[in-house]
Amino acid sequence: MYYFDPHIHMVSRVTDDYETLAKMGCVGMSEPAFWAGFDRGSVDGFRDYFRQLTEFEAKRASWYRVQHYTWLCINAKEAENVSLSREVIAMIPEFLDRPGVLGIGEIGLNKNTKNESIIFCEHLDLAMKTDEQILIHTPHLEDKYQGTRMILDMLCDDSRIDHSRVLVDHVEEHTIRAVLDEGFWAGMTLYPVSKCTPERAVDMIEMYGPERLLVNSAGDWGPSKPTAVPDFILAMRLRGHPESLIRRVVYENPLKFFSQSRNFHFTPPEVYQPAV
């Protein structure tokens, strides 16, 4: 089955992973900007990172006929440095018209601090001024519930935001309902230990239905599994769900959400011919 991984950090993966993902049916992916494992020291560090995301990763993906898209921001972990964050936010527009840039993300909270909230709001302001879609990171573990609720408060407080153009990622059992009730899209991240398993993601599909729900691997430099979406597909099949429902969640839903971005020009895999 063809699928689309809506959240995967391919800069952290080797080229062999692109080949494996292509063999397993991955035809498209979107890659949000995130934390590199260390705090970057200057705006030029981010400029180089954005070049990697918009130039080299798209090329590397095309070698395996995978269509690569990306999102730009300074992540919540580095948002404690408010002055650097503001320099990065001011620089982001240089890249917003590049092919494959879908919007601002993954912005959000990490430890739910005041500075993180300030920079989150300033990212929202940029997205509204430039008419971009938004992809949101919610915190991990004990910070998730509080942080998700704070993020929803800030989003709902800004009347300019079209909720159908916002994806709130890393939802789990205690946060999914609030996200969907407010009309946002919700992403379930299949990630060992700290997020969600394929079986629990299937449970949430059964409990809430497939409307505005996505699944992703968030494959990155940590202990993660870039092939987690195929694991979810298998878990759905073993639970007895029809192929049409699975396809809706892993292929049609991502295309529906991303199609709201002006730089999303997806070619169905049957006719896709990447430039070599």
Added chain:
Amino acid sequence: MPIPLDAEEVLNREFLEVRARLLQVAAALDRLDRASGSVEADARLTKISQALAILTEAEGDRAERIQHVFSRPYDAKWLGPFKKERMNS
């Protein structure tokens, strides 16, 4: 949305995995008992006990309720003071 499998099929599929995970939790707690030192006052142990209690209850939504056990509290009134401070800065 209904689950395609009936209850007996779910139990047949899940029994051995649930059994194995319960044993893993039991063995981890035994390991804590056998280790030197004491963590009786550690708040994490209290949360584990609360989560285990939820598992034995008949009420549903156990996964969601256990998530809340392991979550920091949320203050619904936080946004007002934050916006005020932001405007003044």
